[in-house]
Amino acid sequence: xxxxxxxxxxxxxxxxxxxxxxxxxxxxxxxxxxxxxxxxxxxxxxxxxxxxxxxxxxxxxxxxxxxxxxxxxxxxxxxxxxxxxxxxxxxxxxxxxxxxxxxxxxxxxxxxxxxxxxxxxxxxxxxxxxxxxxxxxxxxxxxxxxxxxxxxxxxxxxxxxxxxxxxxxxxxxxxxxxxxxxxxxxxxxxxxxxxxxxxxxxxxxxxxxxxxxxxxxxxxxxxxxxxxxxxxxxxxxxxxxxxxxxxxxxxxxxxxxxxxxxxxxxxxxxxxxxxxxxxxxxxxxxxxxxxxxxxxxxxxxxxxxxxxxxxxxxxxxxxxxxxxxxxxxxxxxxxxxx
Amino acid sequence: xxxxxxxxxxxxxxxxxxxxxxxxxxxxxxxxxxxxxxxxxxxxxxxxxxxxxxxxxxxxxxxxxxxxxxxxxxxxxxxxxxxxxxxxxxxxxxxxxxxxxxxxxxxxxxxxxxxxxxxxxxxxxxxxxxxxxxxxxxxxxxxxxxxxxxxxxxxxxxxxxxxxxxxxxxxxxxxxxxxxxxxxxxxxxxxxxxxxxxxxxxxxxxxxxxxxxxxxxxxxxxxxxxxxxxxxxxxxxxxxxxxxxxxxxxxxxxxxxxxxxxxxxxxxxxxxxxxxxxxxxxxxxxxxxxxxxxxxxxxxxxxxxxxxxxxxxxxxxxxxxxxxxxxxxxxx
Numbered sequence: 001x002x003x004x005x006x007x008x009x010x011x012x013x014x015x016x017x018x019x020x021x022x023x024x025x026x027x028x029x030x031x032x033x034x035x036x037x038x039x040x041x042x043x044x045x046x047x048x049x050x051x052x053x054x055x056x057x058x059x060x061x062x063x064x065x066x067x068x069x070x071x072x073x074x075x076x077x078x079x080x081x082x083x084x085x086x087x088x089x090x091x092x093x094x095x096x097x098x099x100x101x102x103x104x105x106x107x108x109x110x111x112x113x114x115x116x117x118x119x120x121x122x123x124x125x126x127x128x129x130x131x132x133x134x135x136x137x138x139x140x141x142x143x144x145x146x147x148x149x150x151x152x153x154x155x156x157x158x159x160x161x162x163x164x165x166x167x168x169x170x171x172x173x174x175x176x177x178x179x180x181x182x183x184x185x186x187x188x189x190x191x192x193x194x195x196x197x198x199x200x201x202x203x204x205x206x207x208x209x210x211x212x213x214x215x216x217x218x219x220x221x222x223x224x225x226x227x228x229x230x231x232x233x234x235x236x237x238x239x240x241x242x243x244x245x246x247x248x249x250x251x252x253x254x255x256x257x258x259x260x261x262x263x264x265x266x267x268x269x270x271x272x273x274x275x276x277x278x279x280x281x282x283x284x285x286x287x288x289x290x291x292x293x294x295x296x297x298x299x300x301x302x303x304x305x306x307x308x309x310x311x312x313x314x315x316x317x318x319x320x321x322x323x324x325x326x327x328x329x330x331x332x333x334x335x336x337x338x
Numbered sequence: 339x340x341x342x343x344x345x346x347x348x349x350x351x352x353x354x355x356x357x358x359x360x361x362x363x364x365x366x367x368x369x370x371x372x373x374x375x376x377x378x379x380x381x382x383x384x385x386x387x388x389x390x391x392x393x394x395x396x397x398x399x400x401x402x403x404x405x406x407x408x409x410x411x412x413x414x415x416x417x418x419x420x421x422x423x424x425x426x427x428x429x430x431x432x433x434x435x436x437x438x439x440x441x442x443x444x445x446x447x448x449x450x451x452x453x454x455x456x457x458x459x460x461x462x463x464x465x466x467x468x469x470x471x472x473x474x475x476x477x478x479x480x481x482x483x484x485x486x487x488x489x490x491x492x493x494x495x496x497x498x499x500x501x502x503x504x505x506x507x508x509x510x511x512x513x514x515x516x517x518x519x520x521x522x523x524x525x526x527x528x529x530x531x532x533x534x535x536x537x538x539x540x541x542x543x544x545x546x547x548x549x550x551x552x553x554x555x556x557x558x559x560x561x562x563x564x565x566x567x568x569x570x571x572x573x574x575x576x577x578x579x580x581x582x583x584x585x586x587x588x589x590x591x592x593x594x595x596x597x598x599x600x601x602x603x604x605x606x607x608x609x610x611x612x613x614x615x616x617x618x619x620x621x622x623x624x625x626x627x628x629x630x631x632x633x634x635x636x637x638x639x640x641x642x643x644x645x646x647x648x649x650x651x652x653x654x655x656x657x658x659x660x661x662x663x664x665x666x667x668x669x670x
Binding site: 022024052053055057058060061062063065066067068069070071072073074075076078093094097098102103104105106107108109110111141142144164165166205251252253 | 436438440442448449451456458463465467468469471473474478484496497500501503504507660661662663664665666668669
């Protein structure tokens with residue numbers, strides 16, 4: 001069945017709630033009758049099947065993530081939903097100090113199997129509803145982080161996250177959801193997939209190579225995977241063939257898969273939608289450079305957003321997000337110089 | 339006397355248990371203070387001296403399956419909840435035999451198997467978690483109650499507002515125990531609040547708020563039992579404010595110069611341990627020598643615990659990498 005990411009997530013959540021009565025959703029506007037199923041329709045209609053386990057909350061992010069933490073410790077499997085990833089920052093103490101650390105602080109005596117879902121992406125909303133927060137959490141030991149770029153992965157990763165005994169933060173991209181009707185996003189990209197009828201999961205910590213090549217390695221996640229694939233197509237026409245690796249998991253990183261690719265190509269490009277400073281690219285390049293310095297033909301290049309908040313003006317926003325053309329140019333330039 | 343009937347109802351065994359637990363806390367704290375000042379113990383400490391009636395009164399009203407969450411000042415709660423001197427002392431020394439295997443330390447002591455979450459040292463940090471524990475009990479249809487201990491200072495955190503509102507909205511079996519010791523670190527709460535009673539804040543959440551004498555273990559117990567039983571029956575959460583006072587600094591080496599002498603003296607007269615002792619003797623529930631035996635026994639157990647902690651193995655450096663994730667190794 002062809003499903004969008006929003007539909008695939010909904011199907012996965014529905015099935016997981018059926019499978020395990022400890023699974024419940026908690027968040028703002030997620031199960032209101034006549035509402036919209038969360039900010040991006042993911043939980044639309046689930047309250048019809050699971051009224052008691054769709055916990056609509058006040059606008060209280062500390063409360064949402066703290067409650068998810070407490071419930072998880074007591075044996076539940078909460079899926080905490082935040083309307084926009086930006087609001088994770090309101091709940092930072094609960095996520096970073098509590099959810100991520102309690103198992104460790106207890107000496108391994110408890111577990112905190114919380115799933116946290118957070119929409120990200122620079123999408124016409126200015127600086128506070130349109131940023132990519134992934135790098136903030138890469139520096140937070142104790143949680144796993146995934147970021148599906150296709151509906152197939154969204155379904156498999158959501159299921160893996162719910163069944164995981166550790167906290168998992170899922171970043172979802174607003175332009176990839178495939179939200180419909182009034183919730184349709186301007187500039188959306190089709191990330192739908194054929195979802196098999198049989199239940200499956202995708203291992204957290206495993207990247208996937210979306211396109212095979214031999215001359216350069218491009219690493220990306222979420223929307224940037226799609227931009228990188230478009231760039232790879234353009235580069236192919238110019239005689240440069242690229243491996244495009246979709247990270248899928250931002251922590252743990254599948255550094256082996258990246259290293260294997262760079263051993264073959266000798267060139268690494270990391271594309272991300274968040275500011276370059278202290279980003280995913282910084283982590284990936286540091287790891288690769290320290291593992292296989294001798295394999296590198298050219299410097300590792302990070303193609304990221306500027307070190308500024310996301311601007312609103314469509315002109316500036318388009319410049320802010322790494323576009324396929326910019327990725328293509330950066331790769332070509334490196335080939336010219338090295 | 340205020341509680342003649344209640345005392346009879348509580349009975350000798352329970353009253354002696356109150357006494358024993360309060361002395362356990364007091365003497366544990368006095369002993370580790372000494373060890374700290376001697377420089378024998380690592381880290382920092384926030385002590386519970388003077389507030390013993392709060393932890394003992396509340397925890398004595400709990401069932402085995404209930405869960406408490408504590409703060410940066412958790413030793414009293416841990417002892418009242420039944421953690422052993424050995425596992426606590428070893429944790430304070432950072433030993434592998436500690437209740438958190440040396441990963442927690444003074445501010446994070448706890449043992450979920452004994453009904454205590456590792457203590458949450460961020461002010462106000464445990465309140466939403468307790469709401470969530472209560473929510474889990476409700477969803478699982480369990481007759482359990484979750485308890486949050488926090489101070490007067492925490493009642494000014496945003497988490498207090500979010501947690502109590504949500505607890506009330508979902509009618510969860512949780513009790514929010516505000517130990518109002520009048521000082522958030524060095525700041526008198528009167529400077530940071532325009533109301534006299536923190537319990538009054540419950541009103542704005544449609545929740546019951548009650549006040550008990552935090553220097554009187556019997557009063558704390560009676561009130562705690564009432565609201566805990568109410569929560570257990572499914573009749574909702576309560577904000578329970580305990581008026582109390584700490585006879586020690588905020589943390590180690592704090593001489594409390596910000597507390598007026600008269601205030602110290604007047605609260606000093608309300609010592610919860612002396613108070614209970616007086617009642618026990620006056621009502622002929624016990625004898626002075628029996629109470630002395632209790633203290634002697636506790637002192638011996640403290641000697642043993644210190645010895646246990648000293649002789650316990652240190653964690654291995656490599657243990658740093660353990661206990662973070664359940665489903666994977668720490669990526670290096």
